[in-house]
Amino acid sequence: MYLGLENGVALVTAASRGIGRATAERLAAEGMTVVAAARSVGGAPEAVGTGRIVPYTHDLGDAAATADLVEKVVAEFGALDVLVLNTPGPRILPALDTGWDDWTTAHDLLLRPVVQLATAAGRRMRDKGSGSIILLSSTWVRQPASGGVLSASYRSAASAFVKTIATELAPSGVRVNQVMPGATGTDRMQGIVEMKSKNNGTTVEEEIDKVVADIPVRRWGEASEIADVVAFLASPRASFITGTALPVDGGAIRAGH
Ligand SMILES: NC(=O)c1ccc[n+]([C@@H]2O[C@H](COP(=O)([O-])OP(=O)(O)OC[C@H]3O[C@@H](n4cnc5c(N)ncnc54)[C@H](OP(=O)(O)O)[C@@H]3O)[C@@H](O)[C@H]2O)c1
Structure with a gap:
């Protein structure tokens, strides 16, 4: 399917490996310039298909740098058409074994960057009248699992946040969706x-x-199977889809038919 993403600029966070990297590769293969932000990336831009991946060293735990990230990308690459909000996974712990440090760390990596980046990108996209934001979360938002309390709790807040801005941004032509990967x-x-x-x-x-x-x-699942769905939702082929939260999980979530 032709996605119509070529020549656009995307920012994908937590994108040095795994689902984030696969998403960066998929969007670049569609002809986008993809700024792939993570701590352990560097070096020269990499050609992928008709697009490119530009490694961008960034720590989502750095609140000040994260607040500036969208503006830096726009200043350097001229636009931001697609924002993919991927985050590092938090500690897996039984809920009653978590300490407050675990909660603040998870907050600073899973929720704060999502709010900071989506707010900055949402304002820009609203003023431009177009753009697509996709939150990568987890099926644990819908179906919490033992050991996943930090993930489920902060991703649920992030999910509510993006659902809200989807409603607020829809009249301006900006779409906001969520992809919930299952085991990948x-x-x-x-x-x-x-x-x-x-x-x-x-x-x-x-x-x-x-x-x-x-x-x-x-x-x-394979990371590429998550990336395919993100690319579709990011693209004009999904022009009537906003505010949705789509599990990509091999059928693992039974509720919500
Ligand atoms: N795999 C699954 O089954 C699954 C299912 C549902 C949800 N998820 C969630 O989806 C997300 C990605 O999962 P994954 O399996 O692809 O994880 P992964 O393979 O461990 O990759 C994690 C990515 O996060 C980046 N990262 C870690 N700390 C960072 C920081 N402080 N600032 C910026 N980037 C940072 C890593 O890059 P650097 O180390 O270079 O910074 C890496 O690119 C996680 O939140 C995970 O919990 C995963």
């Missing part, structure tokens, strides 16, 4: 099953089997 094969997922295997005295394969057993398609 990335470094983070590998780390989670390794941690569970250590805690439970099981093998990693047994822990993978437990995750997959709860997914109707009986496998976890």
Whole structure:
């Protein structure tokens, strides 16, 4: 499907690997200039398809730098057409084992940057009369799971925030949507099953089997499968879709038909 994204500028955060990186690659393959922000990126822009990925060293935990990020991208690249709000995953802990430091750290990485970046981009896009913002969250917003309290709590707040700005920005031609990945094969997922295997005295394969057993398609997703959906929602092909929250999870969420 032709997406009509070429020549646009996108900012994807937390984009050095995993879902963020796959999203940056997908948007670049459509001909966009994609500013891929993360802590461990650097070097020269990379050609991908008809577009390019521009590595941009950025720590989402740096509140002052995050407040300025959108304006810096616009100053350097001339526009911001698509903002993909990806964030690092927080600690996986039973709720009653969390300390206040865990909550403030998760707040500063999962919620504050989303509000800062979406506000700055939303104002710019509203004034321009076009643009697309996509929050990458998690199915845990809909279906909280043991160990996922930090993720579910702050992503739920972020979800409410983007739903609200979707309503407020819709008349100006700016669309705001959310993609909720289910289990996806990335470094983070590998780390989670390794941690569970250590805690439970099981093998990693047994822990993978437990995750997959709860997914109707009986496998976890690829980061590229999340990225495909983000690219569609970002594009003019999704011009009548705003304010939606779409699970991409192999059928794992049963409610909400
Ligand atoms: N994988 C899944 O099954 C799954 C499912 C649902 C939701 N999610 C969520 O989706 C997000 C991405 O997941 P993933 O599996 O792709 O994770 P991942 O492979 O661990 O990648 C995490 C990304 O976050 C970046 N990052 C970490 N700390 C950062 C910081 N302070 N500032 C800027 N960037 C930072 C990392 O880059 P640097 O280290 O270079 O900064 C990396 O690019 C996470 O929030 C995760 O919880 C994942």
